Structure formats: structure tokens, C-alpha cells
Amino acid sequence: MTTVPTRAPQRAAETVSQGGHRRRKPRRTGERPNWLAGLTSVFWLVIVMVPIYWIVITSFKSQSRYYLENPFAPPSEPTLANYRMVIEADFIQYFINSVITTVGAVVPTVLVSFMAAYAIVRGGRSRLLRWTNSLFLMGLAIPLQATIIPVFLIIVQLGLYDSLVALMLPSIAFAIPLSVLVLTNFIRDVPKELFDSMRIDGATELGMLWRLAFPLTRPAVVTVTIYNALQIWNGFLLPLVLTQSPERRTLPLALASFQGQYSINVPAVLASVVLTTLPILLLYAVGRRQLLSGLTVGFGK
């Protein structure tokens, strides 16, 4: 998206060179395989995939078999008992808590960040808006961990301690800087002429935001949504500090306490790990392309 201006000359160069010699098109990894980098990648891929393979197969083993079998052999008597046990241990409740928290934080984040990004791009010369933009950019450097004590104090003062709303509010705040950054990068690429012609047709700013900028930057919106959902779904510190009762636990926190409780039953603990990761894997399967391209552009700039 944002790379259009830089990519265009590359394209031109490519077509020019293709005219002369087709096969020996200058391409770093094209002509000869790049062994060093390739081997590093494959080596790393093995390191990444082995533990994942291991947790999946182990989660289908019974506790007694776990201690007997070769850890990398697929289960000789696959069982769903671990999953049943985990689900019976209130995981449905934790799952629902995680869904509510994530949706309740991501939707407002995307809405308010989009409005802010639109204002920052379209109201470019206003000093106030430029200042706001720098404030958000500086916000990228504020670590959530460092502010957790005052956040705890504020949440207690608001009477929200031990509620899911308590998790949403700071999650939104800390998701805003990066969301605004990525969204402004994309809204900037919407041609000014489109705004001008819509304005001539009598569109309001909100109309242009909703009917022009939003549809044209949908890939960025999807990127920001998935990225934030991932962060919030996996959040650990906020639930640890801001909730107390087991009924308010979100999945990562539930995992940690489950591990303490059932530390002997490794397959059951691993089944809970698999269960908490599945929803996010599904989301990733749906939005993978956009997440990857959006992120590389967002950070590459």
C-alpha cells in the first residue's frame, strides 16, 4: 500500500532488465540458492516447529502414557480426556472473559484511533493536531509495566477493580499509539483529489471518513484489529493486577494458575495451552496476509 511510490521505480527497472537477458534477471536470491540464509531459516523453522509439534501430540496422550512413551512419537492411544478435563475446569468461562475483554477493547481502539488518524492526516497544518500526533508517537515509548501501579490505583478509585471493564480501559489506551501510527501511514496514501471531489459533492468530514477513507484503508484497519486483538487476548499483567476472583480470569492468567494446580498432569496443562491458542490461530488464518503486509509496511516506514 504505502510502498507504491518506492516500488514503482523497481518495477520499471525489472522490465527494462528483462528485455536483455531473461534468466539472469538481477535478483539476490534468484540465480543461486542462498545457502547460508536458507539453512538459517530452515534450522530456525525446526526450532520453532518442534515444541509446537510436541505440545500438540502430548496433549492427546494420557498422563500415564506420557511418562512411558518417546516424547516425539505420536500418541499410541490418543485420548481427548485432557481436553475434557480442561473444559470442565471452567475454561468456557475464561474463554468468554477473554472474548468480552478483547472485543470490548479492540472495537473502541480502532474507532477512536481511526478518527484521530483521520484528523491528523486531513487537518495537517493545525498545530494542535501536530502536537497530538507527536504525543501519540511519544506514547509508543511508554511501557505498560511502568504505569501499572497508578493504573491499579485509578481502577480501584473508579470502583472497577476485579471487573472486565478494568482490563479494557488501559488496554485501549496502550493500543492507541501504534494504531494511530499505522492508520495515519495508510490514510496519507488516499489521493487528495478524491477528498476534494467528495467535498465538492457536499460531503461532510464524517461522510468522507466513513465512505472514503475507511473503505480505502480497510487492509490497515484489519491489520490494526488483528494486531491489537492478539496483544489483548494474550495480555497477562493487567488481568494479574486488576482482577482477583477466578470468575474474572482471562485465558493467560487461567493457564498460569492451571499450571500451578495441575503441575503433575503435563498433558492436561498442554491441552490448555493448545485450547487457548486455537482461537487466535483461527483469526490468524483468516487475516494472515493483511496482518503480515500491514505490519511490515507499518514498521518498515
Place this chain on the structure above:
Amino acid sequence: MSAVTTTARPASSAGRGGSLGWMTVPALVFFLGFAVVPLFGVLALSFAQWDGLGEIRLAGFGNWGAILTDPGLPHALWVTFLVMAVSWAVQTPASILMGTFLAGHHRYRAVLSVLFFIPLLLSSAALAIMFKALLDPNFGLGAGLGIPILVQDWLGEPVLAFGVVVFVVSWQYIPFHALIYQGGVRQIPRSMYEAAELDGAGRVRRFFSITLPQLKYTVITSSTLMVVGSLTLFDLIWVLTEGGPGDATRALAVDMYQRGFRANLMGPASVIAVILVLFGLALSLLLRRLGGRDSSHSQLEGA
């Protein structure tokens, strides 16, 4: 036509800017209320005495004096710095190599980038639990496979536990940084490689003379993310070791949590939090200084 729009725009956008301001209000409210105010709040609390429940009382410079003379602080700073430095040194070369590889055109790129991203999908808590089980000296990988060198008390020995933390962080983030570098490599203009090739530069030469210098700003971006990330590393260490064995992996964020929410000393914990912020700011400024101001310039220069 174009003359009309160019003269009209500055005036109208100046006017529009003021009227668009309201659109930033909701974002500002959240951001100020739960990020900026707490940032100043933590500074205020560092001068207070508070157990997390009762009254907040002024403590003057007491907390600061206590923390700055506490031998635990240099240790926590050292652990934090060491995690940062070692994981940077492990992650950066590997990510650059893989990013360069992934940026090329070949059959497996799409599959690789799908699989590569998976570690980032797992929560740090899940990851820590997974590696804890995998490294268990009695029932883990080493014991199961009968490989003696893998049978170690991985989380019970200070040096090994530190190594495990760095390994797991790298496991989680190398793929992400590889993808950032992939994006960076893609933006390097082809023409530079063509010119180099005409001059007879080999792959290694091209990597060191073109790819690496052109990635300068990507290195800065990626390093900033790594540094700030490892500075605030909490979830992973907490679930993996709780800062142990002893205090071998007690980094700043872990130290802060332990003092604040375990020992109920919010004042001293706030001092640590302020140190964390200052440390992070200093590092980001340093990295920005190294990289020059505006990163968008580099790509245009090359083209």
C-alpha cells in the same frame, strides 16, 4: 485547475484543522487517562508510602534513598541490561539473514512466513508453560529422549535459567523481526543491485555493501522494538522463573511487581517503575540519535 487547488488548499486545510480537532478527543481521553496520567502518577507515587489498600502518605525522598542504596537495584539493572544485550545480539543477525532470505522470490516464501509467525500468536504465559514442561529435568525432552546433555536443571541453575529466558524470548520474536527485515529488504531499489552486479560484485559483497547499509533504518526500528520489549519483559520471566533461581532472572519489571504487588511496597516499586521509564527513554533517544531523524528519507534517496 491545479493552480486553483494549490492556492486554495493551505487556507482551507488550516481552517479545517481546527474543526477536525474534536475527532482526536476520544482517543486523547483514553490515552491521557490511562497512559499519560499514570506516567506522572508513578512519579508522584515514588514519593509516597502506600500498601496498595490503605491511605497514601507522603514519604519524601525516603523511597528513592532506600532503592538507590538497595543492592538489589544494580543487580536488577544488570539482569535487565544483560537480557537486552544478549537477546539483541542473538536476534539481530539471525533476523537480518532470514529477512533477506524471505525477501527473495522463491517457492517456499509464503509457507515459511506463515509458519514463522506462529510463535508470536502464543501468549508469553503459554510459551513459558510449554518450555517449562519441555525442559523439565525428570519428564522433559532430555529425559524422554535419553540425551544426557539435555537433562539439566534448566530453571534451577542461575546461568542456565538466564540462558533459557534469552532463548525463549528469541524463539518468540526472531520470526517477527525477520518479517520486519523482509519488509526493509523489499524496499531496497533493484537498480542498486543491478549496478553492483554489472560491477561484478558477488552475493556476499552485495549483502555487505548494499543490503546491510540500506537496512540501517530498519535495524534502528527493529532494535528499538527489541530493546523496549526486553526492558519490560515481565510475563515470560514471571511464569518461567518468578525471577529465580534466587534473583538470577529478576529483571527490573519483575523486581517492580514483586515489591509492589507481592510485598505491598508501592512506593519503592514506583521508584523502580520511574527508573524503568527513564532507562527506556534514554535508550530510545540514543537509538534515534544513531539513526538520524527521519527514516522515510532513506528510501527515497536510493530510488
